[in-house]
Amino acid sequence: MVGIQDIPKFFLAFFLVLPIISLVHEAGHVFFAWLMGGKNIKVTIGSGKVLFRVGMLEVRKYYFWYGLCTFDNLRRREKFANILIFSGGALFNAIAAVVVISMIENEVLEPGILTYQFTYFSLYYIFFALLPMPYPDGHYSDGKVILDLIRRKASLQEKTYRIHWDEEKKQWCVLDHNRKLIEAFDDEKKALEKAHEVAAANRPSRLLNSVSGKESEVYHYPTIPL
Template sequence: MFGISDLPKFFLAFFLVLPVISLLHEAGHVFFAWLMGGKNIKVTVGTGRVLFRVGMLEVRKYYFWYGLCSFDNLKRNQRFAYILIFSGGVLFNAISSVAVMYLVEEEVVEAGILTYQFTYFSMYYIFFALLPMTYPDGNYSDGKVILDLIRDKHQLRDNIYRIAWDEEKEQWQVLDHSKATVDIFSSEEEALGKAHELAQSNRPSRIINTKSGEEVEVQNYPRIPL
């Protein structure tokens, strides 16, 4: 039975152990994103206003809740690469919890509340990450993304945004995936800026420059792992 004396243990788990587990989870996504050639990798731990940034790590006010990893431009832009990236979080959680259990069994580390909470909440994290579901904010769990990737669902295919020079009107056009005009600009830089804005907010997506009749990929934005 949960009693008053257990409250300190609860707060220890919530404010110390869970953030560590979350960071390990995101490290798994980062590792495979890096392995697959991802660029501009960023890890966010927590939610709310930003407290500080160190390199790729961003820590927010409520550091004990939520986390995500973002990256651009995968060199290996295939389904298998995405499956590895979205599996990376639970793989790191599983490996770290098994490592802790092994160290306890070998009496290298003394069993205690921290080791118990670490393994317990690691399994909790793994379960809910793999549960194929859609979160209230519209994001998918890692498990749902992996399942949809295996099934090759249409909604996981890249949205394509193009910028193209219209010689007749002498202006730059930003086109959506159906090649309908979204906006027009007088400069290529402004058109690229708009394309980046659209692509970032509609992941997974790619930006194509169709200047001179040739299609050249400018950047891709994979779906963000949680």
């Protein structure tokens, strides 16, 4: 039975338990992204202004809400690898909940409102992560991405951006997925910076360097798991 004295503990759940569950969730994405050869892996906990960064972890002002995992240049890009990465968050939440329940049943932990909240909110996280739906900010839930991967939906097809040396104009041109000009530069470095900016903002995408008819991949930006 929940009493008035338990109300502060519910507030504690939002400021302590939820961020821990979010961190466990992102750890699942990180583990499988690392396993599939992802580079530059970063984890963001919360939203708003950045409070601090430690290694790959970034904690923001509203640390009790939202989580994000970014990485680049996967070594393995096949459908199964991506499904593992996007399933990883919910899988780690499920494992953590089972561990806590087992510890309670084996009397390693005492049942209480915090252990209850941990298991409850872990299941909450799993449900909304796997529910195939778009979020208000335009991102897709992990479940939506997994479903689209299975269905091979066009929304997850990689877009290809290029930096191309135009011999006639003597300029470096940044081209979109349809090979239409985005912007031209005299300096290759500036063109590359612009191309990275565009490709990163339109994941999943590849960035190619096209010189004398030969193309080489510069970078790969996969879809971001939440």
